[in-house]
Amino acid sequence: MRRDHRQTVLSASDGIDDLRDINWTFEGTDTKSLTHGLHNYPARMVPKIPDTLVGHYKDQGVIDEGDLVYDPFSGSGTTAVEARRHGLNAAGNDINPFAVMLSEAKAIPLERGSLSEARDSLVNGLSQELRDVRAAYDQSGEVERLEMPDVRDGWFPEPQLHELTAIRDRIDAVEDESGEAYARFFRVVLSHTTRKVSYQRNGEYKRYRLSEEDRSEHNPAVESIFEKKLKQNIEKMRDYANRVDHELDTTIHYSDSRTAVADVGEDQADIVITSPPYGDHQTTVAYGQFSQDPALLTGEVTYDEMKDVDKTGLGGRYDVLESIPELEEHSPTLKATLDTLRGKDGRSDDALDFFRDYYAVMEQVAQVTKSGQPVVWVVANRTMSRVTIPTHLITRELCEHIGYEFDMNLPREIPTKTLPWENAPENVEDATGDLMANENIVILRAP
Numbered sequence: 001m002r003r004d005h006r007q008t009v010l011s012a013s014d015g016i017d018d019l020r021d022i023n024w025t026f027e028g029t030d031t032k033s034l035t036h037g038l039h040n041y042p043a044r045m046v047p048k049i050p051d052t053l054v055g056h057y058k059d060q061g062v063i064d065e066g067d068l069v070y071d072p073f074s075g076s077g078t079t080a081v082e083a084r085r086h087g088l089n090a091a092g093n094d095i096n097p098f099a100v101m102l103s104e105a106k107a108i109p110l111e112r113g114s115l116s117e118a119r120d121s122l123v124n125g126l127s128q129e130l131r132d133v134r135a136a137y138d139q140s141g142e143v144e145r146l147e148m149p150d151v152r153d154g155w156f157p158e159p160q161l162h163e164l165t166a167i168r169d170r171i172d173a174v175e176d177e178s179g180e181a182y183a184r185f186f187r188v189v190l191s192h193t194t195r196k197v198s199y200q201r202n203g204e205y206k207r208y209r210l211s212e213e214d215r216s217e218h219n220p221a222v223e224s225i226f227e228k229k230l231k232q233n234i235e236k237m238r239d240y241a242n243r244v245d246h247e248l249d250t251t252i253h254y255s256d257s258r259t260a261v262a263d264v265g266e267d268q269a270d271i272v273i274t275s276p277p278y279g280d281h282q283t284t285v286a287y288g289q290f291s292q293d294p295a296l297l298t299g300e301v302t303y304d305e306m307k308d309v310d311k312t313g314l315g316g317r318y319d320v321l322e323s324i325p326e327l328e329e330h331s332p333t334l335k336a337t338l339d340t341l342r343g344k345d346g347r348s349d350d351a352l353d354f355f356r357d358y359y360a361v362m363e364q365v366a367q368v369t370k371s372g373q374p375v376v377w378v379v380a381n382r383t384m385s386r387v388t389i390p391t392h393l394i395t396r397e398l399c400e401h402i403g404y405e406f407d408m409n410l411p412r413e414i415p416t417k418t419l420p421w422e423n424a425p426e427n428v429e430d431a432t433g434d435l436m437a438n439e440n441i442v443i444l445r446a447p
Contacts, residue, residue, distance in 0.1 A: 019056060024049070024412035024441060034081070034240040035106040038233050039188050040195075041076035041099070042290050045275040045378055049441065050082040053273055053376055058086060062374065063270045066248075070269035070368055072257035072276075072361055075287075077103030079273045080250050084109070085243065090250045091264050093257040096309045097301050098191070098291035100254045105188045107250040108181055109241035118182040119234060122174050123227065126167070130223050133166045134159055149296045150303045155209065156293075160197045163222040164190065164297055171298075189233055191294035193226045198293055207289040256312070258357060260364040269369040272446075275378040276358060277314050278391075286310050314357040324356050331355075331397035333390055346385030359398050366402050369446035375404065377442045380414070392440035403447030410441040 026048040031037075036047050050069075057063045065087035071079040074092030080103050083090035090107060094100050136143045137159050146165045156164075167190055175183030195202055197220045199209045210218060253263040277287075288309025295301050328335040334355055341348035369375055377399075379391040396406050 017060075019053075019410060019443070020408065022052060022410075024052075024410050027413075034085075034243070035236050036078065036081060037236055038106050039076070039102055039192055041102065042287060043275070043278070044076050045078045047078050047082055049378060050079045050273045051085070053374075054082060054086045054088065054271070057271060057374060063088070067270035068268055070264060070272045070365070071274045072260055072272070072365055073274050074103045074252050075099055075275070077106040077252070078275075080104075080107035080252065081240075083107075084245065084248050084250060087245055087248070088270075089248050091269070092252045093255055093260055093263060094252060095254075095256050095312055096287050096291055096295075097254055097299055097305065098295040099287065100252045101184055101295075101299060102188060102191075103252040104181075104250060105184045107252075109244050109246050110181060110185060110237055111246075112238055112241060114178065115182065115185070115234065115237065118174050118178040118186070119230065121177060122170055122186055123230070126170065127223060129166055129170075130163050133162050137162050151293050151296050152303075155200065156198050157215075157218060157220070160220060160222050164194055164197060167193070167222070167226060168297060185233070185237065186230070187298035189226060189230045190298050192229045193222060194294045194297045196220060196225050197222055200293065206286045207292065257364060258360040260361070261367045264368045266367050267370050269365075270373055272365055272369055272373075272375040273378075274376070276361070278380050278382045287313070314354050314361075324359065327352065327356055327359060327398075330359075330401040331394050333393040333397055337387065337389055337394070340387050341385055344385060344387070346387055351384055351389065355394060355398070358395075359402075362395075362399055362402055362404075366404065366447050371446055372405075373446050374407070375399075375444050375446050377444075378439055379442060380439045392442050395442045396444070399442075399444050404444040405447075407443040407445055410443070411438060412441060413438050 026046050029046065029048050031044065031046055033047070036044075054063070054069065058065075066089065068089045068091060069079060069083035071090070071092040074080065074094040076099060077092070080090040080092060084107055092103060094103065133143050133146070141158075143162050143166075146162060146169070148161070148165055149168070151161070171183050171186045171190060174186060199215050199218060201208045201210055209215070253260075255263055288306055288311075291309065292303075292306045295306050296303060328338055338348045338352060340346070341351060365375060377395050379395055381391050382389050392409055396409070400406060
């Protein structure tokens with residue numbers, strides 16, 4: 001029987017007992033409210049998903065204020081922000097150092113007065129310094145006192161790159177004066193400015209440059225971009241900081257969730273809410289490519305370290321784990337999918353590598369989470385070699401093999417996510433195929 005539309009648009013905060021009575025698409029919802037809007041990030045989870053889930057489980061008495069929410073794929077920190085909004089502590093992992101910085105900048109509130117003082121220290125004299133940097137560059141083609149970041153040649157207009165570097169040095173000075181949390185907040189503003197200033201095409205999730213013609217006309221005003229974003233982000237942080245408990249803890253580990261127990265510990269999480277990568281980073285969403293220049297401009301990371309982000313994601317070049325020969329026997333759906341790929345000489349080995357690594361995370365999450373508590377995987381069904389990969393079914397079957405208890409599956413459409421709607425599965429130029437237009441929220445209970 002078709003559900004009444006007036007019922008399906010309700011959320012858990014309206015007192016709905018059954019999660020299946022909620023419209024999980026959340027079309028038209030504001031995805032940049034509060035600190036969610038500090039910085040763009042590809043394939044972000046819609047904040048209403050963790051917001052609704054946490055609200056529901058609190059209403060049902062499954063979790064309480066002060067409990068711990070864990071996200072093994074922290075990304076931009078959506079789950080961590082919503083955890084604090086609901087009075088919960090948060091922990092997470094990410095292999096991308098930029099994502100770790102962004103998650104903590106979004107989730108950890110800053111004191112209003114101290115933020116204003118740190119901002120004043122940062123911007124006082126900034127205009128004159130940037131004029132001096134530009135003058136020195138125009139005179140000699142370099143500014144000797146600046147240690148330039150390890151960005152690749154040809155990705156920035158050089159005068160502006162020197163100005164960005166000068167702002168970075170000012171933020172380093174703020175860190176010495178005001179502390180890491182305030183410097184981290186300003187680094188996110190610098191990251192936004194870096195993407196606007198670079199030759200990278202901002203509408204792309206992978207690293208593509210503007211055309212030569214567009215590069216020749218690209219002359220961005222660094223100070224204007226930086227100060228505009230700084231003002232916007234300070235307003236968002238003040239609003240967020242006024243609404244949340246500053247005594248809660250948010251810890252995002254710069255490490256791999258395939259070894260999460262070493263960071264988080266056993267039986268620590270009261271609920272898990274996460275959105276795993278759709279596939280290996282190099283052929284789906286290239287988080288490392290997206291983050292590369294901002295990370296090199298704003299953080300103490302190396303070029304090689306950032307290049308490794310996409311290589312070491314699920315299904316990438318990860319040498320710690322041993323292969324699991326019987327993995328496809330744990331999931332009939334995975335076996336059928338791999339057989340289909342093999343039958344058409346498709347990328348069966350790549351698919352198996354991805355699910356091998358994903359399975360390792362499932363095992364770690366089972367240990368991190370208290371027995372019987374909710375574990376929520378928000379997954380999409382991508383294609384490989386033009387074969388649809390039913391990730392939601394494979395997720396359920398692999399988790400059940402470990403000992404999870406299946407609760408429910410909640411389908412949702414993806415109305416506005418920063419990801420490709422079409423891709424070239426065989427990496428052939430001009431060959432495209434359907435990609436993700438819907439997700440599934442797979443809810444299980446930890447073993």
